[in-house]
Amino acid sequence: MPDFSPIDFAVPFFVVLVLIEMIWARRRRPESYEPRDTLTSLAFGLGSSVAGLVTGGAVLALSLWLYQFRIFDFGDEWWSVWWAWPLCFVLDDLGYYVFHRCAHRVRWFWASHVNHHSSQHYNLSTALRQSWTGFFALSFIFRIPLTLVGFHPAMILFVGAFNLIYQFWIHTEAIGRMPRWFEAVMNTPSHHRVHHATNPLYLDRNYAGTFIVWDRLFGTFQAETESERIRYGIVRQLGTFNLLWSVFHEWVGIAQDVWRAPWRHKLPYLWRPPGWTHDGSRETSDMIRERWLEHGRAASDDMEKTVPNDNPIAGQEKPA
Amino acid sequence: MGAAAQFVASLAAILVLAWIAHRMGLGRDVRIRDADHAKGLADEVICGFAADDAAVDDAGRAALVRDRNGRTVLIKVHGAQFSGRLLGAGSTASVREDHGRTVLEIDTGERLFGRVTLDIDRPDNWVQCINPAKAGHHA
Ligand SMILES: [Zn+2]
Ligand SMILES: [Zn+2]
Numbered sequence: 001m002p003d004f005s006p007i008d009f010a011v012p013f014f015v016v017l018v019l020i021e022m023i024w025a026r027r028r029r030p031e032s033y034e035p036r037d038t039l040t041s042l043a044f045g046l047g048s049s050v051a052g053l054v055t056g057g058a059v060l061a062l063s064l065w066l067y068q069f070r071i072f073d074f075g076d077e078w079w080s081v082w083w084a085w086p087l088c089f090v091l092d093d094l095g096y097y098v099f100h101r102c103a104h105r106v107r108w109f110w111a112s113h114v115n116h117h118s119s120q121h122y123n124l125s126t127a128l129r130q131s132w133t134g135f136f137a138l139s140f141i142f143r144i145p146l147t148l149v150g151f152h153p154a155m156i157l158f159v160g161a162f163n164l165i166y167q168f169w170i171h172t173e174a175i176g177r178m179p180r181w182f183e184a185v186m187n188t189p190s191h192h193r194v195h196h197a198t199n200p201l202y203l204d205r206n207y208a209g210t211f212i213v214w215d216r217l218f219g220t221f222q223a224e225t226e227s228e229r230i231r232y233g234i235v236r237q238l239g240t241f242n243l244l245w246s247v248f249h250e251w252v253g254i255a256q257d258v259w260r261a262p263w264r265h266k267l268p269y270l271w272r273p274p275g276w277t278h279d280g281s282r283e284t285s286d287m288i289r290e291r292w293l294e295h296g297r298a299a300s301d302d303m304e305k306t307v308p309n310d311n312p313i314a315g316q317e318k319p320a
Numbered sequence: 321m322g323a324a325a326q327f328v329a330s331l332a333a334i335l336v337l338a339w340i341a342h343r344m345g346l347g348r349d350v351r352i353r354d355a356d357h358a359k360g361l362a363d364e365v366i367c368g369f370a371a372d373d374a375a376v377d378d379a380g381r382a383a384l385v386r387d388r389n390g391r392t393v394l395i396k397v398h399g400a401q402f403s404g405r406l407l408g409a410g411s412t413a414s415v416r417e418d419h420g421r422t423v424l425e426i427d428t429g430e431r432l433f434g435r436v437t438l439d440i441d442r443p444d445n446w447v448q449c450i451n452p453a454k455a456g457h458h459a
Contacts, residue, residue: 011330018337026344033346034399035338042334046327053323120401125337200367231364239396239403240432249432288367295368 006161007049014168018124024174025123032173036241038125043243044115045128055135063143063153072150079155088151089159089210092143096163096209099142101220104204104285110274111250112137118246120233122196127171132247166210167192173313187212190224193313197230200292203285226311235275235288250274347400351380358383362393365404369393375446378439384426384446392450394426396436405433413450415443426450 025032074081103113115131134140146156170192178188187208195206205222208215215221224230238246257269257277265278275284283291341347352358359371362385374385382396394411395404405411410429415422424443426436440446 015333015337019340022341022344022346025346030346031348031350031400033341034401035342035347037399038341038346039334039338042337046330046334049330050327120398120403198364233401236405237398237401237403238432239398239405239430240434241399242432245432291368 006158006165010165010168014124014128017169021124021172021174029173032121032123033125034121037119037121038123040241040243040246041119041121041125041129044132044247045130047132047243047247048115048130048134051132051135059135059140060153060157062140063147063156066144066147067153070148070150074150074152078152084151085155085159088146088155089162091146091149091151092156092159093163093208093210094214095142095146096160097207097214097218099139100207100209101218102142103139104207105273106271107250107254107274107276108270109137109139111254112139114234114250114274115247117196117234118238118249120231120237122171122173122193122230122232124168124171126196127168133251163209171196176313183212185211185213190313191215191221193230193232194222194224196232197228198233198235199228199231200289201225201228202230203235203289224311224313229311230313235283235285350397350400350402352376352383352395352397352402353380355383358385358395361385361395361402361404364402365393365395366391366406375438375440377437382436382438384424384438384440386449390449392446394428394436396434403433405430407450411450413447415447 022033074084078084099109100113103109112131112133115133116126116129119126119129131137131139143156143160147153167187170187170189172189173193175189177183177190178186182188183190187206187210191206191208191212194202195208197203202222205220206212206215207220212221238249240246254269258266261269261278268276268278273284273286275282275287352361353376355374355376358374358376359369361383362369362371362374369385369391370387371385372388374383376383380397382394385393385395387393392407393404394407395402405428407413407426407428412427412429414425414427416425417423418437418439421439422443424438424440424446426438428434428436
């Protein structure tokens with residue numbers, strides 16, 4: 001078993017890049033950082049890696065046990081099958097897309113993933129804002145199919161780590177658009193800003209990890225437009241920098257909803273989309289988008305709109 | 321490196337990074353400019369919120385926005401951004417004296433969202449629409 005964690009080696013580069021982005025921010029967009037938010041995001045990253053250390057062994061043991069039931073066998077020297085590595089990366093990225101889509105559409109998974117989205121800022125420190133409760137939420141089940149296909153758990157861990165490292169650099173406002181061919185295939189800062197936005201047009205879009213093609217393929221792609229000034233975060237902003245509340249608020253919310261709901265309505269609070277209620281007292285992202293579209297139609301009946309350039313980032317032609 | 325040493329080193333690194341962000345003066349001092357600004361922010365809290373009336377705190381740190389159906393949205397400055405809540409059954413409003421001024425204090429019912437104090441004109445009007453049951457009673 002190779003005892004090598006690519007993320008450990010990437011951390012010093014993360015720190016240097018965050019510093020470089022801060023220098024950029026000071027000159028160009030000081031509001032893209034907020035020191036208290038930065039501290040919370042970085043603490044999320046540290047806590048998440050501790051949680052990973054604690055639970056990683058159990059996930060690996062489970063994966064190794066499941067590996068014996070694999071459909072295809074790459075042999076004892078599975079690591080020497082060169083084409084298995086890129087294939088594993090691409091399939092794992094597809095698995096990430098499925099996980100990520102569920103993480104936004106099923107409240108149980110959202111309760112963990114919301115950690116990554118609860119900052120109202122979008123910068124490289126936001127990338128390190130990773131969940132503490134991924135194991136508890138059973139997020140690892142999305143990687144099981146790959147093990148059953150026949151990819152060795154160590155290979156899956158390895159490519160998964162590189163996928164996570166790839167996603168680091170896209171959390172920035174310092175880069176406008178990448179070259180067209182790149183934007184067509186890869187996930188980019190522009191595509192992922194859309195994913196972190198709460199603007200109704202952007203809600204629940206661009207679930208990609210590394211390749212944006214999955215969103216284009218499965219109808220969840222939305223390009224960043226110049227007319228929308230992006231608002232980052234979640235529909236109901238936390239309004240606090242408190243770390244523990246930021247980590248657990250949605251789990252507390254689920255517990256309260258299940259407790260208060262009548263018996264036959266309890267379970268749907270676990271698997272329905274975030275914002276769903278049995279009495280319609282809150283809104284899901286679909287409902288918000290629907291109402292926004294209605295308003296838009298009403299407004300455009302009133303006047304011919306001239307589209308202002310409200311998004312100074314999308315307007316940039318080249319990376320800054 | 322041992323796991324404990326690595327943890328301590330990482331903790332030190334994140335504190336240093338946040339301190340650097342602070343020393344660089346990152347972030348910004350945001351204020352709610354006027355009633356129109358507050359109404360726009362209310363629309364960001366509740367998409368399509370048809371704002372009718374708004375009151376902005378003297379220092380621009382918070383605002384209240386009301387729609388035709390009597391719903392009220394509270395907005396506060398949060399770091400370099402804004403954060404808001406539609407005030408529901410769990411929210412209460414009260415008027416009190418603060419350094420010789422009459423201010424309105426809102427408790428959203430959410431401990432971590434915190435209490436919000438507004439220095440606005442005619443705070444009694446807002447007390448009445450936020451907690452109609454307690455209208456007339458001042459803390
Ligand atoms: Zn997400
Ligand atoms: Zn992200």
